[in-house]
Amino acid sequence: MTRTNPSSAESSGNSQLTELGVAAAAAAIRRGDVTAESYASALLDQARAQSEIHAFITIDESAVLAAASAADEARAAGATAPLLGVPLGVKDSYQTRDLPTSLGLGSLTGFTPSTDAEIVTAIEGAGAIVFGKNNLVEMSYGVTGHNADHGQVLNPYDHDHVSGGSSSGSAAAVAARIVPASFGGDTVGSIRIPGALNGVVGYKPTTGRWPRGGVAPISHTLDATGLLARHVEDALLIDRIVTGDLDDHPAAQPDLRTTRLAYAPRHHLDLVDPEVERRFHETVGLLREAGAEVVEVDLGEDFTALAERAAWNLFLRETYQAISDFLRENDYPVSVDDVHHSLTPQLHDVWSSVVVPGSPGYLSDEDHATTLGADRPALQQRFAQVFERDGIDALILPTTPAPAPRIADQWEFTVAGEKVEHLILAKNTVPASGAGLPGISLPAGLTEAGLPIGVELDAPRYHDRELLALALQIERVLPPMPPPV
Numbered sequence: 257m258t259r260t261n262p263s264s265a266e267s268s269g270n271s272q273l274t275e276l277g278v279a280a281a282a283a284a285i286r287r288g289d290v291t292a293e294s295y296a297s298a299l300l301d302q303a304r305a306q307s308e309i310h311a312f313i314t315i316d317e318s319a320v321l322a323a324a325s326a327a328d329e330a331r332a333a334g335a336t337a338p339l340l341g342v343p344l345g346v347k348d349s350y351q352t353r354d355l356p357t358s359l360g361l362g363s364l365t366g367f368t369p370s371t372d373a374e375i376v377t378a379i380e381g382a383g384a385i386v387f388g389k390n391n392l393v394e395m396s397y398g399v400t401g402h403n404a405d406h407g408q409v410l411n412p413y414d415h416d417h418v419s420g421g422s423s424s425g426s427a428a429a430v431a432a433r434i435v436p437a438s439f440g441g442d443t444v445g446s447i448r449i450p451g452a453l454n455g456v457v458g459y460k461p462t463t464g465r466w467p468r469g470g471v472a473p474i475s476h477t478l479d480a481t482g483l484l485a486r487h488v489e490d491a492l493l494i495d496r497i498v499t500g501d502l503d504d505h506p507a508a509q510p511d512l513r514t515t516r517l518a519y520a521p522r523h524h525l526d527l528v529d530p531e532v533e534r535r536f537h538e539t540v541g542l543l544r545e546a547g548a549e550v551v552e553v554d555l556g557e558d559f560t561a562l563a564e565r566a567a568w569n570l571f572l573r574e575t576y577q578a579i580s581d582f583l584r585e586n587d588y589p590v591s592v593d594d595v596h597h598s599l600t601p602q603l604h605d606v607w608s609s610v611v612v613p614g615s616p617g618y619l620s621d622e623d624h625a626t627t628l629g630a631d632r633p634a635l636q637q638r639f640a641q642v643f644e645r646d647g648i649d650a651l652i653l654p655t656t657p658a659p660a661p662r663i664a665d666q667w668e669f670t671v672a673g674e675k676v677e678h679l680i681l682a683k684n685t686v687p688a689s690g691a692g693l694p695g696i697s698l699p700a701g702l703t704e705a706g707l708p709i710g711v712e713l714d715a716p717r718y719h720d721r722e723l724l725a726l727a728l729q730i731e732r733v734l735p736p737m738p739p740p741v
Contacts (some may be wrong), residue, residue: 272449273298274433278342278490281436282383285331285341292331292385293339296324299343299387303434308406309415313348314355315388323385330383337383337495345429345438347388349396351470351483351586355386360394360422361590362405363598365613367394369586372442373470375481375498382497389393393423395579395595396441396474399681400420400666404600408663411454412433412740413707417607417660420450426484427454429543430739431708437485437494443474444567445685447482448709451697452655452710453681454739459483459491459724462717463692466498473578477570477628478689486737491696495724510649510726512733513547517652518642519714520555524653524684528547529671531703536654536712539700539711539734543652546733550652553642559687566635567690569627572610573619576658602667636717637693643716650678650726655710656681688714696727699737708737 273295276284284290300317320343327341350373351357356365376386391406393399401409401424409424411417412432419428423440427450430438437741440447451458459482466481472480485491496502519525519540525533540550556562580592589599596607610617620625642648657680661669667678688695694717697710713730715723 258643260514270298270301274302276436276438277487278339278344278436278448278485278594279493282339282344284563285327286336288331288394292324292327293321295341296343296385299434303388303479304572306412306432306434308404309410309412309419309428309432310355310391310463311409311432311434312345312388312426313391313425316355319354320385322385322652327383327385335383336612338493338502339379340383341385342383343385343387343435344374345387345435345552346427347391347392347423347427347438347440349392349472350376350389350439352386352389355389356514357389358398358406360392361595361598363590363594364588369588371470371586373622376470378467378498378500379494390423390429390438390440393422393424394599394603395470396422396443396446397606398678399445400424400678401428401450402666410663411660411707413455413702416662416664417707418453418663418666420453420656420660423450423484427451427456429457430454430456430484430486437483437490440482440484441471442480442689443478444571444689445682446659447484448655448685448695448697448710448712449681451484452547452712453660453708455708456700457485457488457491457699458655458697458710459485459495460688460695461495461720462694463689465694465718466532473582475570475574476578477574477632478567478692488696488698488724488731492724492728493722508725510722510729511547512543512729513665515548515649515729516690517543517548517550517649517650518553518646518648519550519652520553523555523559527657527674527676527680528654529658529674532654532658532709535701535709536711540652542733543730545599551646553639553646553648555642559638561575562635562638563633563687563690566627566631567625567686569619569631570626570690572617573627575611576613576685632690639691639693640716650713650715650723653684653712653714655684655712659703659707661708684712691717692722693717694720696723696733698727698734702738
């Protein structure tokens, strides 16, 4: 894409358009306040201006403009689809028959599958336009946004810092105002982590509640498709569209004065950046001032070990077979062994150690069965006890223990004076993934250095609408998130 230098008037107009969220843009197009074509043009201008952050692998500009023009014609003819003319980003692990699907691999550059992911079909049926395919960590296997073939995704708030992953480009594109929302995937935190590090909303539904067909898997037990957006109302709207419940009435808006939240300092605040901890306690204070009851709970001495065992055992054990089946069933021109051998050295070593059957750390059938039949149910029961016994509407926690580390230090950095490895970014998101809970990360402000901080809400399984309704109320209490400068 080539760069343009719009006049100040054009730039001002584009800025107003690129700030629109999904619901606001859809309403403006339906009312005729703005054309879909002018909105798409503004987003394409922004994509050119922000190309250096590597948020997208593929954008077909002419196809986007043609689809926007068709949306304007449809509107003039009386169409009222809920997402008519709204461009959305799609993680490049989602199949698209009109755009290449690389899964983050250089070896699949240019490969176009024959079918769309189920979610792509759903949003296009609601009038949305696929704006492009977002960059991601190879095979969605990482939390920092590193991709050797398609470029490290840069954090829009500071290009020297990571975007998080694996839905790195999806989050960065939304934060950078290239698209109002983008779809991602979350197995142990791959939506919520980049959501927090990029200052946007990151919504992971209850595992299995959103369609997963046509999306490259990691673990059939843990994988969840979900959304990055700038506003909770947009997650609410798209949740209703994707689940086919658009005609249902949204959940009643909760009164924070009757809301009971809980946090677990022993598990979520034991190793945390001082600014993240301070911002978290400030958020708790704001919620209490708004009338919410926020109490401390203890999830048990073995909670962290149980959660990590349940999640990571399944994550690593189920990858190889899940990807092998997906590639074969969808006629990809590579095998899972080809993928293994093409991975960057660091990731190749991980697969060789614990992912490939027969490798030294590959989980046995017996231990896999124990994880599924004992550990995961025990983790789910631990959460259920807190929600039911203590009457808790949602758990609240820092989404990540630290803000985005520097790209130069992404594999090993320091948190609260202790040297840690990159996977610490998933420490607080792993438990909800292991139990299959719905979770949402909300922007909670910036560090003194200008890096975003997120707070997460986790709710009981299948209480997604209640979670989103609660998040909408909490979003109104939190300070507004400034855009990247």
